[in-house]
Amino acid sequence: MQPSGKQLSTTQRAVHLLREMIFRGDLAAGSDHLESELAVRLEMSRTPIREAALTLESQGLLELRPRKGVRILPVSPDDMEEIYDVLTELECLAARRAAEANYSRHDLKALAAAIENMEHALEIKDLENWAKSDDLFHRELVRLGQNSRAFSVFEMMNDQVRRARSVTLFMRPLPVQSNEDHRQLYEAIAKGDATRAVEIHRDHRQNAKHMMLDLLSKHRLNSV
Amino acid sequence: MQPSGKQLSTTQRAVHLLREMIFRGDLAAGSDHLESELAVRLEMSRTPIREAALTLESQGLLELRPRKGVRILPVSPDDMEEIYDVLTELECLAARRAAEANYSRHDLKALAAAIENMEHALEIKDLENWAKSDDLFHRELVRLGQNSRAFSVFEMMNDQVRRARSVTLFMRPLPVQSNEDHRQLYEAIAKGDATRAVEIHRDHRQNAKHMMLDLLSKHRLNSV
DNA sequence: GCATTCATTTGCGTATGCATTAAATAATGC
DNA sequence: GCATTATTTAATGCATACGCAAATGAATGC
Incomplete structure (x- = not known):
């Protein structure tokens, strides 16, 4: 790093x-x-x-x-909701800008690689590595958005998500839908379809939020 | 304060x-x-x-x-573009949430007051006070969004906008459209029309961004 | 002259010292 | 006993001290 x-x-x-x-x-x-x-x-x-x-x-x-x-600072479910909401907006902004940027497949290499890694990790049920690659995917997405301020806020908020995830990762079902979403987002960006990219990603993040909140509510400590 | x-x-x-x-x-x-x-x-x-x-x-x-x-740190036009883009997303999030929150007119009092002040300031061409009330309007909007993280990021970015505005305020035409936008946003929120609120406000912010960038490009220093 | 090396200065990064004051404990009155 | 006040404790907030390394300038060699 x-x-x-x-x-x-x-x-x-x-x-x-x-x-x-x-x-x-x-x-x-x-x-x-x-x-x-x-x-x-x-x-x-x-x-x-x-x-x-x-x-x-x-x-x-x-x-x-x-x-x-x-x-x-502990992170409560309410905090998580705030964080996911901000992340959703910033990542959707990034997705839109990335789609508008006319990136070549080569420019999107890192994004594609992250998807591959996630799919492979999913096959062998290596959740730790899946999470790591998922993280990388999101970070790369925001990087492609070319807004350094959005990026640094993203990193701050994402830190908190990582913290929460370290507790919820093994409570969740296998993230098959998630991988599917990533692939679709990748395609939308590659094709330059900004509207669709945002649409897909907003849903993706909203689902992630609900999943996280659901898991946290089941967690005995209920804050991390 | x-x-x-x-x-x-x-x-x-x-x-x-x-x-x-x-x-x-x-x-x-x-x-x-x-x-x-x-x-x-x-x-x-x-x-x-x-x-x-x-x-x-x-x-x-x-x-x-x-x-x-x-x-x-100086703020360049590129910086301003980044900042406005982040602000747009966060404020639109706030607008949506505010519209969804079923606020009463009483809850929206501060918002209405800010609008009144802006209209009055506009009539007597008191740009300083117009800017101050405009600021207050946006801050109140984000506050109504009920996301403390979004709010604090907003404040950070808004600081930079204020800095830039101190230089461009007197270069711009009278903000008549701006006031119109605010009133429409207020109505959309009061009626609970989240989609429209976001739609209006995104446009509003995008216009503000272009105005600012245009003014900055005309400014001799071109950064503030 | 110009470059290179050496000496000097100086601003920062870190350590340390100290006064302040919130918290904790003891002491006093009822 | 209980509440209230006095006393002690101790962690912080700030000031100060100091060594190092970067920047500056002088001196030397070519």
Whole structure:
């Protein structure tokens, strides 16, 4: 993801490490952690921890609560609904722009590859890899939309979806329809049919939202 | 805007002050400023300045460039196009949700008031106040959409629009059509006609985008 | 002159120190 | 006992200190 030869600053490392700890549940949703505690844990001073926390706060992953430490934000079903609604609009915008952009099949290679991977993962029932490729597909779609702001908001929101998915992935039925949708979207974009691309994708996302909300409602914790 | 009795922290003050300085052009777009320089200017230490800068960076107002100081980000026509596209989607989402929400006329009071103010301001050709009310209208619309994430992204992007508008406001023709659009949108929402609300507002925003891009292209600086 | 190397400056990234103040605990009055 | 106030504790917010590395400028070689 970042093959830059530059060696990253302590603050950047803190951001990465904290993100990972949050995603793998090492820092549980809803839990509180003192800055100083995190500092010793990551073997650095409070300063980079604080700066990283500020960054992550603006990304909606945690919250700084004076004297209570940083709180890892849980994602409730209501939050998920908001997130999916925003994602739907941004991805549909991307789908429309991508369809209008007259991309060649070659330009859409990454999109096609993601579909292939998903189909293969689906065949061997490798959900982890399916999810990874699905993610890649959506990210590539938004990238093709050529709107850097939409992209960065997408990434922020998508982070939260990934978090929720880590809990719901194995509760859901096999995503056969999902793969079908992706293929149709790909075709619509390749053909330059913007209206259809948006139509397909809006449905696709709306279904995903309902699926997610349904699964979350069945989940004992009901927030992640 | 914030009548809270709490007295705000130095960092928060720094955020507010820097924002104001940026909006009033006191810190010009494209200019660089050393952290230490800003610190003496705001009469505080570098720490809150840095923290504020980090926050503003995540809001897209400036950029921290090691050894070159914080750079106030200019907004180019390309940026504006991206921003308007995102705003269009988020506001249309809000319009749809607002229409679906079965709001009473009473709930829509603030929206109506904003329209009245805009019409009055238009009559007496008070563009400053027209812009202020227009802003309020859009913000209220998104608020009615009841999606806090959409709202905060909206606010971020809208900040940039305000910045650009401060330069283009007096170049544009009187916004008569704009007011007409607002009234129609209000009616569609009040009647619960989501499809029409979206339709109207998408057009409205698309027109605004083109107007803005057109004005910017005529502007000597061509970025703000 | 021009390029290259070396010395110097300086801004930032990080660490550390400290005052403030919210929270927690103990103490007091009823 | 219970409520209220005083006292202590401790985490933060901010200031300050400092080393490093980038940028600048001087000095040297060609």
